Amino acid sequence: MSRRSAGFVGAWAEMQRQHQRQVEAEARRRREEARQVRARQRLATQEHRQFRQAEARRRTEELDAQVATLQGLLTAGCQAPVFRASSLMRAEEIPPFDPGQFAWPVLMPDPSQYQAQGGWTTNGRAQAQAAARARFERAWHAAQTAEAQRQQHLAALQRDYEQRTDAQRAEVRRHNDGVVEVTEGMRRGDSDSVVEYFSAALYSSNVWPEGFPRQVAAAFDSAARQLVLDWELPGYEVVPEAKSVRYVTAQDEDRETARPVTQRRGLYREVLAQSLLLVLHQLFAADEYGILDSVALNGFVDMDPLEFEALVADLFRAMGMQAVTTQRSNDGGVDVDALDPTPIRGGKIVVQVKRYRSTVPPTAVRDLYGTVQDVGANKGVLVTTAGFGPGSHTFVRGKPLELISGGELVDLLHRHGLRGRLGDGGRSTSAQPSPSSPAGAPDDYNVLGMTWSGRVALDVCALVCQGNRVLSDDHFVFFNNPRTPDGSVHAVPAAAPDKAALHVSFDALPEAADRFVLVAAVDPEVNPQADLSGFTDACIRLLDPAMTELGRLKVSDGRSGETALVLGSFRRRPNGDWDFVLGGKGYTGGLEQLVQEYGIEVE
Known part of the structure; x- marks a missing residue:
């Protein structure tokens, strides 16, 4: 082989070796990249599994904490601060006036910054000085204008601040005056004040876990010093159905372990018992004026529509x-x-x-x-x-x-062997003929039947009110005005065992009405010397148009010397329903004195 050919072959061989080294280097690079990808995937998989396992542990811990909260409901509630009316008082915390940038006056121009520039001759110097003065005066007038505008904005902000703070102070004072009024009413034993005070004690409590209802309806029997309370209890779903959560690696999914049915039911019964005991504790602990002798507590659970259909x-x-x-x-x-x-x-x-x-x-x-x-x-x-x-x-x-x-x-x-109840009025009584309705009266109505013991003759009357004021004289239904203008309320003959009766269409009452007040007064013509001491065992029977009894509302007994009595009032709730609030306030001046408190002028 010639030198020339040998050199050519060597160069070719060197090129082949370089190419081979490049191929091997590329292969090593790919293998390293693949290794790094696999490492990252293993790390990501490991991190994913660790995250899912930690998430499953977190959810299990939440379930355990939820159950612990339910089991310790009564203990935690008894350790919570006791409600006092003073806690409802608001402080007049008014923030200081802050006008921002308008608090700082506009800087006036400095004459020393407006010196004459140039002018080596007498005329030139005079012109330069005149120009400097002109610049200063323009700057001074602009600053004066800006300062005047700033002061106008500042004054407007000050007026707005004073108006807002005055309104805030007035609102705080109105609120505090309302608290004081309720407190004073509590000391007097006024039924409305007692109901409002204890309702506030339950509503403002922070001991109830999230998701617990706080629906309450209350009435106070001042004669018996008894608070009658309906309190909504939590539903069965408050006890978590799952007991724990674990992560299954093979399927990459979370699986819940169901809580045993017997354990869930037992815990739910425990929650109901603790809830009722805690309500009683909160009421008596909040009774700083010693108003209550007893509490009649009715717990209820609002059935879900789906459960009712089922x-x-x-x-x-x-x-x-x-x-x-x-x-x-x-x-x-x-x-x-x-x-x-x-x-x-x-x-x-x-x-x-x-x-x-x-x-x-x-x-x-x-x-x-x-x-x-x-x-x-x-x-x-x-x-x-x-x-x-x-x-x-x-x-x-x-x-x-x-x-x-x-x-x-x-x-x-x-x-048919199933359980169900609607309360005292759940079962129907024997049907009786419905008192006839006058023309124009609404088809959808209830009958309020009044029954009581004793032989005293009474007039049962009604007032359609907004707050404590009757809407008009025509909305006072009594013996000389048997119906309201729209026919939503009218007196009808009573059927045994009732001694007096009224038709009321609650849905047809005027929109402005939020109270429907029932009162009773001695008939001075029949019993001129009588008082309400013989008015006992009284109740209002709530009936449908077919005279089926839907429920009974107990009212206070009369007292010696009193000749008129507020039996109670139906009050419109925000959702449109009406709740009954027990009355009990008596009057020695008869029906005349009573209706004057509701804004009716008696001639």
């Missing part, structure tokens, strides 16, 4: 039918689908479930009839916790519709 479906199945609840969306106005397998009279039944506190309006019954026709059902059933008016009963006559009131529902549940 209960109705259970009832239909217990009656031998096939029944399922429908989906919440696109149900076409049907809550429960039922099928009666009985030949001839059976078939498809659509059921609507209505949770009402007052009488179901006739429009709901008409809507049910439309649904029956739309879906081609054999029958429609409307189930409610309340009752139905005569308009509804008239409409269903001759139609494939059936109405089940609250009392009838309870009877059916008990008859």
Whole structure:
């Protein structure tokens, strides 16, 4: 081989070795990158698993903490600060006036900064000095204008500040005056003040865990010194269904371990018992004026609409039918689908479930009839916790519709081995003829029947009020004015066992009305020497238009020397419902003195 060829081969071989080294280097680089990617993936996977495991532990710890809070509810509540009316007082904390940039005056120009520039001759120097003076005067006038504007803005800000702070002080004083008024009423034993004070004690408490309801309705029997309280208790869901959470690596998912049913039920019963005891503790601890001798506490749980529908479906199945609840969306106005397998009279039944506190309006019954026709059902059933008016009963006559009131529902549940109650008024009583309604009176109404022991003759009257002021003289219903202008309230003849009765359509009361007050007074013509000492065992019976008793409201007994008495008042809540607040305030000056307090001028 010649030198020339050998050099060529060597160069070629060197090129091949360099290329090979580059290939190997690239392969090593790729292997290193792959190794780093795998390392990062392993690290990311490990971090992901660690994060998911830590998250599962955190959720388990939250469940344990939630259960510990429920178990220690009474202990923590008893250790909390006691409510005092003074805690409701607000301080007049007014921030100082801060005008910001307008607090600083505008800087006036400095004459020394406006010296003549140039001018080596007499005329030139004079012109330069004149120009300097002109610049200074322009700057001075501009600064004076800016300062005047600043002072105007400052004065406006000062006026706005004073107006806002005056309004804040007035609001704080109004609030504090209200607290003082309630406190003074407490010392006197005024029923409204007592109810407001103890309701505030429960509402303002910070011992209840998040998610616990605080719905309360209260009344005070000043004669018995007893507070009657309805307090909403938490539902079953307050006890967590899950006991723990663990992370399953293989499936990359969290799995919950269910809490044993017996443990969950036991803890829920414990929560209910602690809640009632804690309410009693808070009430008596807050009684700094020694007003209460006793508390009648009624705890209730607001049933979820889905649970109510499920209960109705259970009832239909217990009656031998096939029944399922429908989906919440696109149900076409049907809550429960039922099928009666009985030949001839059976078939498809659509059921609507209505949770009402007052009488179901006739429009709901008409809507049910439309649904029956739309879906081609054999029958429609409307189930409610309340009752139905005569308009509804008239409409269903001759139609494939059936109405089940609250009392009838309870009877059916008990008859078929299911549990259910609506309170004292849950069961229906024997139907009695409904007192006739005057023309123009609303179809949807309740009857308030008054019964009492003793032979004293009384006039039972009503006032439609906004606060403690009657809307007008025409909204005072008594023997000389038997009805309000709109017919929402009118007196009717009483049917035994009642001694007096009123028709009231709560939904038709004027929008401005937030109180419906019932009072009783001795009839001076029949019993001129009588007082209310013989007025005992009194109660208001709440009836539907079919005279089915929905509930009884106890009222205070009369006292010697008093000839008029506030029995109680129905008060409109923000959601439109009406709650009854027990009265008890008596008057020695009879009905005349009583109505004067509500703004009626007596000639």
